[in-house]
Structures are given as structure tokens and as C-alpha cells.
Amino acid sequence: MFNWFRRKKENKENIEQKPPVVEDKQSNAPSETSEIQSQPSLEWAKAAYANIQKQKQEIPENSEDERVASVENNLSAEEKNVDSSSMVEEKTEEVKENAPAWMQKSDRLSALKETAIETEKEEETTLDEDFVWSAQVLESQGRTPDDVSEEEFTWLRKLRQGLGKTRRNFVNQLKSVIGQGPLNQNAIEQIEAMLYSADVGYEATEYIVNTLQNKLKEESIASEDAIASLKEILQQVLDEPLQKLTKTEFEPEAGKLNIWLLTGVNGVGKTTTIGKLAHLAKTSGYNCVIAAADTFRAAAVEQVKVWGERTNTPVIANEGKNTDPAAVVFDGINAAIARNADILLVDTAGRLQNKKNLMEELAKIRRIIDKKAVDANIESLLVLDATLGQNGLKQAQVFSEAAQLTGVVLTKLDGTAKGGVALGVSRDLGLPIRFIGAGEGIEDLRPFSSYEFVEALLS
Ligand SMILES: Nc1nc2c(ncn2[C@@H]2O[C@H](COP(=O)(O)OP(=O)(O)OP(=O)(O)O)[C@@H](O)[C@H]2O)c(=O)[nH]1
Numbered sequence: 001m002f003n004w005f006r007r008k009k010e011n012k013e014n015i016e017q018k019p020p021v022v023e024d025k026q027s028n029a030p031s032e033t034s035e036i037q038s039q040p041s042l043e044w045a046k047a048a049y050a051n052i053q054k055q056k057q058e059i060p061e062n063s064e065d066e067r068v069a070s071v072e073n074n075l076s077a078e079e080k081n082v083d084s085s086s087m088v089e090e091k092t093e094e095v096k097e098n099a100p101a102w103m104q105k106s107d108r109l110s111a112l113k114e115t116a117i118e119t120e121k122e123e124e125t126t127l128d129e130d131f132v133w134s135a136q137v138l139e140s141q142g143r144t145p146d147d148v149s150e151e152e153f154t155w156l157r158k159l160r161q162g163l164g165k166t167r168r169n170f171v172n173q174l175k176s177v178i179g180q181g182p183l184n185q186n187a188i189e190q191i192e193a194m195l196y197s198a199d200v201g202y203e204a205t206e207y208i209v210n211t212l213q214n215k216l217k218e219e220s221i222a223s224e225d226a227i228a229s230l231k232e233i234l235q236q237v238l239d240e241p242l243q244k245l246t247k248t249e250f251e252p253e254a255g256k257l258n259i260w261l262l263t264g265v266n267g268v269g270k271t272t273t274i275g276k277l278a279h280l281a282k283t284s285g286y287n288c289v290i291a292a293a294d295t296f297r298a299a300a301v302e303q304v305k306v307w308g309e310r311t312n313t314p315v316i317a318n319e320g321k322n323t324d325p326a327a328v329v330f331d332g333i334n335a336a337i338a339r340n341a342d343i344l345l346v347d348t349a350g351r352l353q354n355k356k357n358l359m360e361e362l363a364k365i366r367r368i369i370d371k372k373a374v375d376a377n378i379e380s381l382l383v384l385d386a387t388l389g390q391n392g393l394k395q396a397q398v399f400s401e402a403a404q405l406t407g408v409v410l411t412k413l414d415g416t417a418k419g420g421v422a423l424g425v426s427r428d429l430g431l432p433i434r435f436i437g438a439g440e441g442i443e444d445l446r447p448f449s450s451y452e453f454v455e456a457l458l459s
């Protein structure tokens, strides 16, 4: 079993970054093929590719079915031990029948199903530019070609493609101003404009530009080295919020209940993230329970149940009208304890009438958690939509006042040119980014790595 939470995510040298060797397709660099061919890392990539092909041949065809069957068996055994008198607990097969007629036909439900089908189809891994780039990232993390998995390559490819728009703007402009000698005023202004257009935000931009300027003040260095300096600065900005923490890794704590509360404005991807997290945690070897505490609209509960069905995760919900979300969380904690679950995922409402209401609701949920799960390890994660850029950050301020936030999940990095907002998040909110979403599919969310993010952004 591959544990995504224990995966090594940092550069092994941490400071000594490799210069970018794989050029972006649309940059005006020499042709890709000759670039890649000339790198010694290509051997590493080829060896990793051969290893993945070998792994695939070794996996018997019915292993996936067996895995699903064993999860189902475990589930039914666990379910026998749960007292569900006060809660409506959905067995996943019943979801479709229980959903109101309009919901069964609704676009949303069918869209979810379609994505499910889509993500089940595995894309063939090919030894292309993205693969070689991913291999370089893994190699610089101290990995060997025989200990890597295909899903790592699939994710790194997704991350790099997701940041493609932002990267193309960044890298092309950077190349035209950086590495032409000490930075002059004109170059500084261009870099500033570029950072703003990627939605890095005012404070982070000022910091990045000043630090870069100090570094490049005296010397005239090659553009590759200048980009390496910039990478270092960006990674520093992203890692800064970790400095004040005693435990920097984000991993479910063993022998404890871990409660992850997801908050954020409407439509940012909270519910989708819950589903993806349930999948990620389960396939990494953890038991999850979901509490459907978005009681603001009926369809929200149905949506969570679809994800419960897809991930074989029990969903605790309360069907009543105007139910108190805190009561659902209460039931969720009971169910998680009864099942000896590792993680309780809590979905919350994004559509709130006013700030006061939001404050009260979240505060109440938090009080229940603190009181009911005294020994639990609680993470309060703010979900932010990267496509909203700086606007999203402004809305986020309200949440940081209401919930005792401990981290951020950045969603929708696929297809946005505003990937730079990650830097603004770290600088302005002072919160570590814990997960990153780059697509609507179940596999499209992974733990965040500042090193991988910066590499995907600049090389
Ligand atoms: N492209 C893309 N779409 C995403 C991503 N994450 C979520 N979405 C989509 O964003 C839309 C809203 O997602 P939800 O999970 O319903 O958002 P929410 O925050 O729970 O919304 P409310 O419950 O209404 O507050 C859905 O269509 C998702 O498929 C992502 O990483 N990339």
C-alpha cells in the first residue's frame, strides 16, 4: 500500500536546487528533444519507466476487484458494532433510491457519476516530457528508479499540467528580463507585474522582488541561475508558515482520532475535497468517516453521499429540515469513535447568509468538537479556489476569524493562470498549504509540497 502522507516531498539538498532542465513547450528554448536527450537524468527516467511497466505486468487483473471486495467486507463487519439510533447512516447502495427524484436526474449527480467513470479509465503512462520532468523531481528527492510508483508520476504530471498556464506566463516573461545582468528598474517592474498577474498578491510580491533584487544586485548571472534563486525564494515563502509549528508534516496521527474540518465560501470545492480526501486516506491505509454537516441545503447531503458511495466511506447525516450542523458533527464523532476510525472528515456549508451567522455556526461546531473529542487531533482547513485569486483571499479573512484555522487546501489549480495565489496564501494568511487540488476527479488531490509546486511553476 502506498502511503501518500508519508511520501518524501522535499528536495534532498533543500537549498542546492537543480537548474531547470526540461524547457516548457512554448518557451523559446532549444527543442525539447535535444534538451532532454542531453541530460544524464534521462537514464533515471528510463529506468523508472521500465520499473513501472514491470510493476504493471506483475499486478494480476483481478487485484482491484479483490481490494474493493475486502473494503466492503471490512465495512459490513464494522457496521455491526455501531449504535446508529440517533443518526441516519447511509449505506452507500441506498443513496440513489433515497435521493429525491429531481436529484436523481440532476446534472450535478450525473456529472459526478461521469467523473467517476472518467477517472476509472487509466491513462497510459508514456515516457514524454512530463514524465522526464517528474523523474527529475523524484530523483532530486533522493528516490531511486525502483522505488517509485505510477501514481506519483500521474500526480506530478497533473500538477505540472495544471500549473501550465501560470508557468508559461511566468517563465517566458522571466526569461526576457532575468539573467541579463544586475536587475535594473525596468526588469524589477516587469517581474512585479508578472507576479501580480499570477495573483501572488502585494505583500508576497514585494518580498519576493526585494529578496531577488538583493541577491542579484552585484552579479550578472546566467538566467538559469537567476531562476534557481527565484525558486529558492518562492519555496521559502511557501514554507514560512511551517516555521512556527513544532510538527511540520501533515499526517494522520496514529492511535488518535483525527478530525479534519473543511470550511470556505460556497463553490470552492469543500465537498469534492472531502471525497478526494476520503479516497486518499483510505488508499493510504486509514479508516475514515464523513460527517455531512452542510445542512444548509438538501442537495449538499446527497452530494456527500455520492462521494461516500464512490469511496466506500460511511456518511453520517441527519435528514431533518434545518438540522443543527453541530448535532451532525456530534453524531459523526460518536460514529468515528465507535468504528475506531482514524479520520473524521467534516463537510460544512459555504452558503451563509451573513458573517455573524457563519461565526456562530462554525464556533458551535468547534465547541462540540473540543468538548466531545478531547483527545482528538483537530485540523481546521480553509478551502480556497485558486481561480478566484486575490478575491478568494479577501473572503478567507472572514473564515480565519471564525474558525481556528490550521491550514489551507488550494483547489482548481488546473487551468488557472492564477497559481501564484499559493504564495499570497502563505504570506498573507500565514497558513501552511496542506493539500492541492488539480482537477475534478477522485485522484486529483494530493498533499502539498512546496518543492514540487515551485518546480512545476518554474521548470
Ligand atoms: N477543475 C476543478 N474543479 C474542481 C476542483 N475541486 C472542485 N471542483 C469543482 O468545483 C465545483 C464546486 O465544488 P463543491 O465541492 O461542490 O464545492 P463546495 O465548496 O462544497 O460548494 P458549496 O457546498 O456549495 O459551498 C464542482 O463542480 C467541483 O467539481 C478542482 O480541483 N479542479
Ligand SMILES: [Mg+2]
Pocket: 270, 271, 272, 294, 300, 347, 348, 350
Ligand atoms: Mg459543499
